[in-house]
Amino acid sequence: MNARREWLKTTLALAAGLPLGAGMANQLMAAPMSEAEKNFFGRSPLLPPMKIRLGSNENPYGPSEKARQAIQQALSEGNRYPFQVVNDFKETLAAHEGVTADHILVGAGSGDLLCATGAAFSLEGGRILSGFPTFPMLMNYAEVFKTTWDKVNVNDELVYDYEAVAGQIKPDTRLVFICNPNNPTGTLVNPGVVKSFTEEVSKKVTVFSDEAYLEFLQPSQQVSMIDFVKKGANVIVSRTFSKIHGLAGLRIGYIVAKPDIIRKIQRNHPGIPNNQLAIAAAKASLGDKDFMDMSRRKNAEARKILTDYLDKKGYFYGKSHTNFVMFDSKSDAQGKLSQLAQQGIAIRVWDYKGMQWLRVSVGTSEEMKAFVKAFDQIA
Ligand SMILES: Cc1ncc(COP(=O)(O)O)c(C=O)c1O
Known part of the structure; x- marks a missing residue:
């Protein structure tokens, strides 16, 4: 070790x-x-x-070059807590996603928010369901609080098996975790399948859609589950600046969900884990096509x-x-x-x-x- x-x-x-x-x-x-x-x-x-x-x-x-410049400029704010800056950034993200700012929670990377979500949902006991293998952080964190992690193997092509996952929902399943494209397999499921799954399953159980790698798809293929959040469904979407934006070392990501779900997760999320430089870099990166x-x-x-x-x-x-x-x-x-x-x-x-x-x-x-x-x- x-x-x-x-x-x-x-x-x-x-x-x-x-x-x-x-x-x-x-x-x-x-x-x-x-x-x-x-x-x-x-x-x-x-x-x-x-x-x-x-x-x-x-x-x-x-x-990116734009992020580097933004970091330089934000350095002089390094002595200031980023209270207002986080609020402004939530507004920026909300406008970007087409929701209001109370639908957004910003974390120190999306992993931070996966953990907060794992805690929030596991405090109620019960089970969390996902395909396997997948990015395990939310489930690993939930297991600390004695939640049971139910896993459904990917298929022979290493593709997340949405039908099989839907078939394993139990009465005490509190959350279903999906990841498209999936880590560690890298494989993609047709967005139509993921949408039907999310629409149906979220009527019974909250769906967490981890979209860390969505931007590696061609823009026309990038279908986020945020539309379901806009319709008031029990869906949480996580996004990160660590991957396509190249800011993994600065630790910044966010989730989008209904305000009551955001409040529930925020109760298990420490203070303000963000910093001036990460927010400045993320803001500059957001529209950097x-x-x-x-x-x-x-x-x-x-x-x-x-x-x-x-x-x-x-x-x-x-x-x-x-x-x-x-x-x-x-x-x-x-x-x-x-x-x-x-x-x-x-x-x-x-x-x-x-x-x-x-x-x-x-x-x-x-x-x-x-x-x-x-x-x-x-x-
Ligand atoms: C699918 C997935 N979700 C979330 C994360 C967490 O990334 P970060 O905390 O840097 O946003 C990773 C990191 O590799 C990941 O692969």
């Missing part, structure tokens, strides 16, 4: 050009680890600094380098619509994780169906070429 903590501290500190506080590194420790990762980081000697970071689905091009288009395009190009390789070598992988790809490592995922880490390349390993899967985030094209080369030598 210590080796992993040091490794994360080193890589994050490198990213920021700063020494990293224990708080953030410890928070990352709460991120789910596969059995392979536990074994590896529990035993491994000190690792070299990670030169190629393909472990956390970050955007290698961020922050050029940066989003560039990130989406470069991501697709770099992702193809990886999937072309996987195709050539016959690896089975989920059809990715995101900035990561999950594939069956064929053998010894832990060994591959370890050998790549020794070369300064960070990836992740996920457990699913008694197997270990590799999840590789999409970096720049140069990084993907370097990954493919290094991976090919150890595969």
Whole structure:
């Protein structure tokens, strides 16, 4: 565990050009680890600094130029609490989403709000249902409060099985978590299916739609479940600035829901976790179409380098619509994780169906070429 903590501290500190506080590194420790990762980081000697970071689905091009300028300008407000700034930002987000500001809660990343939601719903006891594997933060946090997490496996193509999930709702299911495109599989379900599911299920149970990777789809494909919020349904939508906007290190995201749901979640959300710089950067990034288009395009190009390789070598992988790809490592995922880490390349390993899967985030094209080369030598 210590080796992993040091490794994360080193890589994050490198990213920021700063020494990293224990708080953030410890928070990352709460991120789910596969059995392979536990074994590896529990035993491994000190690792070299990670030169190629393909472990956390970050955007290698961020922050955008506009965000950087906004951060510079906001620095002089660093001595001021951001009370009014958060309120103004809620208004901006509300206008952007077509709702009123009491439908919005801003967090230190969307993960912060996933946890607050997990707490809010689990305090009532009962169960939370989701597909599996998926991004587990809300459910992991809810389990701390003794909620039961019911999981429904993705299908053979690693695609979230909405019909099967709907079939597993029980009388004491309090929340259903969906994620489209899904992490860690990267796969996408037709928005029509997700809409029908959300419409029907939200009549009985609150639906949480995690849309962290929505902007990696072409704009015409980006169908948010926010329309159901506007119709007064029991639906919560989370969005983040960590992915297409490239602001993962600044920690800012938001949820959209009916005001009574927002109040319920806010009761379990600490004070104001936002800061002046993150809000300024997010505001500048929100309408930055050029940066989003560039990130989406470069991501697709770099992702193809990886999937072309996987195709050539016959690896089975989920059809990715995101900035990561999950594939069956064929053998010894832990060994591959370890050998790549020794070369300064960070990836992740996920457990699913008694197997270990590799999840590789999409970096720049140069990084993907370097990954493919290094991976090919150890595969
Ligand atoms: C599906 C999904 N939701 C939420 C998050 C949390 O991101 P953040 O807290 O940076 O907004 C992640 C991070 O990887 C994610 O993959």
